[in-house]
Every structure is written in C-alpha cells, then in structure tokens.
Amino acid sequence: MVSEPRESFLGEEKRDYVLEKVLPEKYRSNAPQSEKNAWDKHSxxxxxxxxxxxxxxxxxxxxxxxNVASPIEMITSLKAMFQEQARTERYQMVKSLVECKLPKDAxxxxxxxxxxxxxxNPGKLDCPISQELSY
Incomplete structure (x- = not known):
C-alpha cells in the first residue's frame, strides 16, 4: 500500500526514518551544536x-x-481505523472466490x-494467493 511511494519520495530524500523514529524532546540550550542540528533536521x-x-x-x-504532530501517530491511527475494513473486504473476496461456480449451460x-x-484481486488487498493455488 504505502511502500512504493514511501520508497520513491522518502527514500530518495532520506526522510523515511521519520516513519519509524519519534522526534525526541527538544534539545537543551547548552546542548552541542551537532545535537541541535540533528534535532532541527528531524523536526x-x-x-x-x-x-x-x-x-x-x-x-x-x-x-x-x-493537529497530529507525528507521521508515526498518523499511520498507526489510520491502520487501526482501516484494518477491520480491509479484513472484511479480504474475507468477502475469498468467500466469493470459494463460492464461484460455473452455472449450468453457461x-x-x-x-x-x-x-x-x-x-x-487478493494481491491488491495484501493477501496474495500462491502460484500453487492459483492454477
């Protein structure tokens, strides 16, 4: 779902770390310049x-x-919001596949x-069918 755009946009720009690493507390005023620079870049x-x-x-x-400050929080929340919907969609898709029969004289x-x-279709829903089962 997210991997291809993430790789191209964030990977090339070397920003993909913000999806896994939380922005730390702001540096102290007496912190070394390298720590300040690192925090500013992350921010x-x-x-x-x-x-x-x-x-x-x-x-x-x-x-x-x-008002959500972190991409990590956004992704976590969106996954939770849509995960049940995706699970239901995968179930309906597999059910349709299993129940699909050629009508008589069709x-x-x-x-x-x-x-x-x-x-x-299952591959698009992150639920691919192996090659063994697809033939």
Whole structure:
C-alpha cells in the first residue's frame, strides 16, 4: 500500500526514518551544536513528510489529523481505523472466490475471466494467493 511511494519520495530524500523514529524532546540550550542540528533536521523532515500525507487525504481525514504532530501517530491511527475494513473486504473476496461456480449451460470464457479477477484481486488487498493455488 504505502511502500512504493514511501520508497520513491522518502527514500530518495532520506526522510523515511521519520516513519519509524519519534522526534525526541527538544534539545537543551547548552546542548552541542551537532545535537541541535540533528534535532532541527528531524523536526523539518517531520514537517516535510506530514504535509504531503495530509495533502493526499480527503478533507474529513485532514481535519482529523491536522493537529497530529507525528507521521508515526498518523499511520498507526489510520491502520487501526482501516484494518477491520480491509479484513472484511479480504474475507468477502475469498468467500466469493470459494463460492464461484460455473452455472449450468453457461459459457466458460466469462466464468474464467471472473475467476482470474478473483485470483488477481487478493494481491491488491495484501493477501496474495500462491502460484500453487492459483492454477
């Protein structure tokens, strides 16, 4: 789902760490300059990652997440929100595949195309069917 855009946008810019590493507390005033620079870079990278995430959401989700400071928090919350929906969708898809039967006296070609769709679809839902089962 997220891996390909994340690799291209965040990986090339070396910002993907903000999806796994929480921004630490702000540095002390007497902290070494290297610590200040590291914190400033991390803080800027969080903003640079959060803005496109919000921009790609619909307006209802944008309002819900506009005050969330961390991309990690956003992703965790979104996964929790949509995980049950995805599980239900996978269940319905597998159920349709298992129950799909060629009606008596029906042409085979449309049925084969329908079955191919059922076999290809699980990969899109992060639930691929192995090659052994797809033939």
């Amino acid at each position: 800027n990278d969080v903003v640079d990652v959060t803005c496109p995430m919000l921009a790609t959401m619909n307006s209802d989700l944008q309002k819900q997440y506009e 042409p085979v070609s449309p049925h084969v195309i329908k079955m191919m769709g059922y076999i290809d």
